[in-house]
Amino acid sequence: MSTYKLTYFDMRGRAECSRLLFTYAGVGFEDVRLTGDQWGALKPSTPWGQVPILEVDGEVLAQSNTIARFLGRKFQLCGESDWEAAKCDEYVDATNDLFEQWAKFVFFEQDPVKKAALRETFVTTLAPKCLEVLEAIKQKNGGDFLVGKVLTWADINIADKLQILEDTVKADILRDYPGLAKFKAVVFAVPKLKEYIEKTAYSYKAMMPEAERHIDYSE
């Protein structure tokens, strides 16, 4: 049995997918949530000056989607073929592109006027472009999930991202995407995930506790 230690900030961000994967698989892990001071001390020793990192029996793995994919493989959540595994990668990468844009106005842009302009572009143009494609993928796949017949790490990754959009951008952002709204509901109704969401601070609407908003998240 391997020991797992996941280290990240005290927020959902780029680690929640991995936390959800452990929870779904029923595999124990140490869920380290850094304060700003702790991050300052740890940063130089991380492989790329970033978190999350995952320690597996003391060996360090970095890069959030790499970690999630590694756990997806370990917990048999990569679909039922190499093709389905590749589709998981494709959909996560495409959604990740959208989140690079999200980060610009949620985190990096401090000027309120520029921030509002970026948010406007995100809501009117960038998000719909991605969500339309995801909606069509979901409809075309049939069933409950995005890839094949069974739950994959891509479903968990993307459901989490959709929830983040609702919580941080616009509560009704999925209004025009009923397939995605249903998809998200189904993923979060999976018993182990449902229990986790009810028990943890997952449901808080803000991305992070107020106290930690001063942390320097840049590289």
Place this chain on the structure above:
Amino acid sequence: MTYKLKYFNMRGRGEDIRLLFAAAGVKFTDERISNEDWPGVKDGTPWGQLPTLEINSATTRQTLAQSVAICRYIARKFSLTGANEWEAAKCDEYVDAVVDLFAEWVKFVFEPDADKKAKAKEAFVKVHMPAKLKKLNMLKNENGGNFLVGKNLTWADIFIADKLERLETSVGPKVLDGYPHLRKLKEAVFNVDKIRAYLAARPEAAM
């Protein structure tokens, strides 16, 4: 199975896929879309972007998108992901780190405003690039041997060697001077028989 890569007539986000097919010794159709033809092709792509990879069998035609997802699919199919799942994850990690670096690279290379371009280039050359290359150079040295992960060539070596060449052509030929292990990595990858043959025959391109 037949494979068709669709990308622009440049290296960009398609060259690593071409190199992977070459390394695997697998034939593929290298369809290069001109700028004039692109608008007509765009709506037929899954995400409005290239590259895409079409995989055709006698009965099916399937399309895969997202350049790194395509690389990883080919790598897995043709045994270029290391010796075990941990090594496969290390391949993913190093590629992700270089993808991050190239998100910064894009900022200066494609910046139309001359002042902003100069500033972005300076930040890239003084901050982002050294941080990543220093780390990769160290990882290569620590791994020992010719490659970044384990004992044999992986897609991470090929992906990264391609990007190191891109740095040489876009930043300057001396860019790897401070990173001898990365220079050796690039040489080792470009010396693999099938890759060397591909490089000798490929079209000239700036990027």
